[in-house]
Amino acid sequence: MTDQSRPSRPVILGQNQYGKAENRVVKITRDGNTHHIKDLNVSVALSGEMEEVHYSGSNAHVLPTDTTKNTVYAFAKEHGIESAEQFGIHLARHFVTSQEPIRQARIRIEEYAWERIETSDGDSTLTGADEVKHSFVRKGQETRLTQITFDGERWQVISGLKDLTVMNSTNSEFWGFVKDEYTTLKEAHDRILATEVSAKWRYSWSSDDAPMPNWENSYRQARKHLLQAFAETYSLSLQQTLYQMGSRIINSRGEIDEIRFSLPNKHHFLVDLEPFGLKNDNEVYFAADRPYGLIEATVLRDGTEPQIPVDLTNL
Numbered sequence: 001m002t003d004q005s006r007p008s009r010p011v012i013l014g015q016n017q018y019g020k021a022e023n024r025v026v027k028i029t030r031d032g033n034t035h036h037i038k039d040l041n042v043s044v045a046l047s048g049e050m051e052e053v054h055y056s057g058s059n060a061h062v063l064p065t066d067t068t069k070n071t072v073y074a075f076a077k078e079h080g081i082e083s084a085e086q087f088g089i090h091l092a093r094h095f096v097t098s099q100e101p102i103r104q105a106r107i108r109i110e111e112y113a114w115e116r117i118e119t120s121d122g123d124s125t126l127t128g129a130d131e132v133k134h135s136f137v138r139k140g141q142e143t144r145l146t147q148i149t150f151d152g153e154r155w156q157v158i159s160g161l162k163d164l165t166v167m168n169s170t171n172s173e174f175w176g177f178v179k180d181e182y183t184t185l186k187e188a189h190d191r192i193l194a195t196e197v198s199a200k201w202r203y204s205w206s207s208d209d210a211p212m213p214n215w216e217n218s219y220r221q222a223r224k225h226l227l228q229a230f231a232e233t234y235s236l237s238l239q240q241t242l243y244q245m246g247s248r249i250i251n252s253r254g255e256i257d258e259i260r261f262s263l264p265n266k267h268h269f270l271v272d273l274e275p276f277g278l279k280n281d282n283e284v285y286f287a288a289d290r291p292y293g294l295i296e297a298t299v300l301r302d303g304t305e306p307q308i309p310v311d312l313t314n315l
């Protein structure tokens, strides 16, 4: 618009940008039995000739934010995610070169790092074809917790962890569930299973007359058994995985009698890429943050009384 044609306005538009923020894209690459994860949070901000949509509401220059979201997921399939930089460059170039009014694209990406869970040598219940490398723990330390109570005579020690995020990119199904008139969930025979483990375990030690457990070693071992049980369980529900994690700890650690889990089911939905002529062969997922299923239970040694409060959210 030239200066002559621009209507004079008492209030003018300053810097502006728009796009879809925080597109949570998870890409699984299957290299035979070995799976690789790329887990990104991608925010798109576009700017250019966007005066009219602000002044008059004309959308003639507006590529919908919904389209920018679809582009992120379609590009994950079409171009893969080699690195956050390569992926962001692809996207930015696409928006600026394909849409005349768009003069600048800013792509911000957070990448969440994952490392493989080392499985146990002999304990695994998986055999042969099941033994895929598909289990990951998110990098970054979990928070370790403990609560000590003493009444002058008896001790109660409850320890545990929170924010330990784990994912299996296969070996998880969910089907055969109750269906009523409101049920729309499709049965899943190969889904992602991901959760952020919050676990509190109670030590049987309660008297100064008994030897104290080695707290450092016990924590390390409980964490290890929990992770290995997660990785080595072929899961038909998160509830089953929860029980497996708890029973592995109770069976392997004589000093622990009870364990309480709170497991959010971090849903990963397959993105429908059909509208873009692309087949999504269990590769590109939308990682939803809410709502989430919340699976909670106590697992305890037979013959012991539960003592961990059910709603112990923070120690």
Ligand SMILES: O=c1[nH]c(=O)c2[nH]c(=O)[nH]c2[nH]1
Pocket: 174, 185, 236, 237, 238, 239, 265, 293
């Ligand atoms: O492992 C699961 N347990 C459930 O109870 C449940 N419910 C649901 O919708 N998805 C799942 N997944």
